[in-house]
Amino acid sequence: MAEPLIISIDVMGGDFGPSVTLAGADLELTRRPDLRYELFGDEAVVLPMLEQYPRVKAASRFHHCEVTVAMDEKPSSALRHGRWKSSMWRAIEAVKKGEAHFAVSAGNTGALMAMSKFCLRTMANIERPALAALWPNLKSESIVLDVGASIGADAQQLIGFAVMGAAMARALFHTDVASVGLLNVGVEDVKGNEEVRAAGQILKETALANLQYEGFVEGDDIGRGRVDVIVTEGFAGNIALKTAEGTAKQLTSYLRTALGRTWLTRIGYFLARGAFQGLREKMDPRKYNGGVFLGLNGIVIKSHGGTDAFGFAAALDLGYDMARNGLMSKIETDLAHYYREQAAISLAAGEKGS
Amino acid sequence: MAEPLIISIDVMGGDFGPSVTLAGADLELTRRPDLRYELFGDEAVVLPMLEQYPRVKAASRFHHCEVTVAMDEKPSSALRHGRWKSSMWRAIEAVKKGEAHFAVSAGNTGALMAMSKFCLRTMANIERPALAALWPNLKSESIVLDVGASIGADAQQLIGFAVMGAAMARALFHTDVASVGLLNVGVEDVKGNEEVRAAGQILKETALANLQYEGFVEGDDIGRGRVDVIVTEGFAGNIALKTAEGTAKQLTSYLRTALGRTWLTRIGYFLARGAFQGLREKMDPRKYNGGVFLGLNGIVIKSHGGTDAFGFAAALDLGYDMARNGLMSKIETDLAHYYREQAAISLAAGEKGS
Numbered sequence: 029m030a031e032p033l034i035i036s037i038d039v040m041g042g043d044f045g046p047s048v049t050l051a052g053a054d055l056e057l058t059r060r061p062d063l064r065y066e067l068f069g070d071e072a073v074v075l076p077m078l079e080q081y082p083r084v085k086a087a088s089r090f091h092h093c094e095v096t097v098a099m100d101e102k103p104s105s106a107l108r109h110g111r112w113k114s115s116m117w118r119a120i121e122a123v124k125k126g127e128a129h130f131a132v133s134a135g136n137t138g139a140l141m142a143m144s145k146f147c148l149r150t151m152a153n154i155e156r157p158a159l160a161a162l163w164p165n166l167k168s169e170s171i172v173l174d175v176g177a178s179i180g181a182d183a184q185q186l187i188g189f190a191v192m193g194a195a196m197a198r199a200l201f202h203t204d205v206a207s208v209g210l211l212n213v214g215v216e217d218v219k220g221n222e223e224v225r226a227a228g229q230i231l232k233e234t235a236l237a238n239l240q241y242e243g244f245v246e247g248d249d250i251g252r253g254r255v256d257v258i259v260t261e262g263f264a265g266n267i268a269l270k271t272a273e274g275t276a277k278q279l280t281s282y283l284r285t286a287l288g289r290t291w292l293t294r295i296g297y298f299l300a301r302g303a304f305q306g307l308r309e310k311m312d313p314r315k316y317n318g319g320v321f322l323g324l325n326g327i328v329i330k331s332h333g334g335t336d337a338f339g340f341a342a343a344l345d346l347g348y349d350m351a352r353n354g355l356m357s358k359i360e361t362d363l364a365h366y367y368r369e370q371a372a373i374s375l376a377a378g379e380k381g382s
Numbered sequence: 383m384a385e386p387l388i389i390s391i392d393v394m395g396g397d398f399g400p401s402v403t404l405a406g407a408d409l410e411l412t413r414r415p416d417l418r419y420e421l422f423g424d425e426a427v428v429l430p431m432l433e434q435y436p437r438v439k440a441a442s443r444f445h446h447c448e449v450t451v452a453m454d455e456k457p458s459s460a461l462r463h464g465r466w467k468s469s470m471w472r473a474i475e476a477v478k479k480g481e482a483h484f485a486v487s488a489g490n491t492g493a494l495m496a497m498s499k500f501c502l503r504t505m506a507n508i509e510r511p512a513l514a515a516l517w518p519n520l521k522s523e524s525i526v527l528d529v530g531a532s533i534g535a536d537a538q539q540l541i542g543f544a545v546m547g548a549a550m551a552r553a554l555f556h557t558d559v560a561s562v563g564l565l566n567v568g569v570e571d572v573k574g575n576e577e578v579r580a581a582g583q584i585l586k587e588t589a590l591a592n593l594q595y596e597g598f599v600e601g602d603d604i605g606r607g608r609v610d611v612i613v614t615e616g617f618a619g620n621i622a623l624k625t626a627e628g629t630a631k632q633l634t635s636y637l638r639t640a641l642g643r644t645w646l647t648r649i650g651y652f653l654a655r656g657a658f659q660g661l662r663e664k665m666d667p668r669k670y671n672g673g674v675f676l677g678l679n680g681i682v683i684k685s686h687g688g689t690d691a692f693g694f695a696a697a698l699d700l701g702y703d704m705a706r707n708g709l710m711s712k713i714e715t716d717l718a719h720y721y722r723e724q725a726a727i728s729l730a731a732g733e734k735g736s
Contacts, residue, residue, distance in 0.1 A: 220533060247624025247627070264617060300641055302646065307633075
């Protein structure tokens, strides 16, 4: 049997704390019996609850932490009070120490981002991490990044996102080559801002073994599933993600109202309820729970704060899949390959110039 | 009876030209018998077709134009070949000459934008026009701008969009005060980029009679209908709009598949078909056809190139409503009011400083 895969969990994170994180960890163990957990939290709260989950207890080591980062705490304050000793920090630190393959927290996003950067540091040549989200599309799923880890990105940062996103797609979608598009306001070369155009130009000119650059994509190409990876800076990415969520809610609400309107539509709904159930499952945001910070020396997954055990288990499973498929080494290899290609191009240009 | 309202139409614009634009003009006359048209196009094509629409013919003056701007023509080429003489140019020019209340074209967006700017010029203090779109929400409708007329916007440009969008909302939604939000990645003051934060600060500090500033809004607030007007620069706005369109298509496709799966779901669909029909109508993109260029000395409406007569009529109707409610004078008054307030604030700051 394979070596166990170890996840460090900030048990206290999220709107519901251990009642969700422990229940999620329990659920995930039924799918992945080879999991082990490093649990970080307040013993007074966690230990009694852990008794309800003997399977989790048996698969875990528990570490008491005095400090819990509040959901509304500012990142600076969280860093000041929670560094070294909060459950969030220590879950991240377990990755740094090699005691866990990745960390998961449903806590405060800003604090998680700040602590992850501070503790794990960014990879060589990566200035800022990106937050990558899974996005369901008509064919299967794609990865969109950055969905809000930072605002704005220059061409080199966008390319970093592209390479890391492609590595994530390879780890997750079990493919050797991931297709990548740059999100833009049109598909022609002249469209968009300078950063996007420059990134597109470089990606077009650089031969990368594991990344198939497909050019610019537009907002409606995301749902269509035109590419595996959609790359954008965090402002536009966050707005795209939330706009899609809002539109999905809006249509669901219209549909519910329309179906409840007459006795005929209600009977129709009753008969077709299997279809609606299927649709609900397909669109279930809990299935896509889990944003991945990419570009750090270790993997940290952010779960939605308001999710339930099912959603938290999905965030754990997302990391499981990626870690089992060697996400970190894929990112390292692919980034190194890209920077080597870039250096070769610069060198050739220099020789031509001299 | 009120004075007739006059629309200048680029009859040749769009994927289908006169077969859609004339049919749309005819449809719109059934709703608004007080309309008159100034029609611009190639007489060899348009005049025979006009015979099929005697009502349109009776309500119109036709003007022959030798040149038609191609749907895929670059704006620079369209300006070079089509200025002064194309159907697109002359429809816009009719607004400038005061011969029409507004112009509508389903032609090439870039060319329409370039010609509109060149012919009508931007209003005082407005550097670049914005493209405003109607967006259905759970309560009713809102206006989102800029959805792609230009890329990037500084604080003063964003505020210009806010004031013009609010004037459009007042003309369209029959309200004295329009609520406005700035699209951002979070609602806290520290979120977003410098331009958005600066615009928010100024809007907060400036008392405007007709504009109620509601702070930052996120992507999912658009569909929720939190505010009448959502302001953003054209890159994020375009991506939000197309992402929403893509998500709507995606869910519709899921639903269709799910409902066709078993005989039970198909019977259910049959019984509830009234609800689906209602939903289809509610979501019909043709109803929301028509982007409005704001910030020019005259109103130009861009219809989707691929729409049909129903959609083209909706674009005509959008302009009708706004023109009847004095959109241009509302924009002028509100902008003047804003710049007066800003000047007063600068003056007060200067006096305090001296």
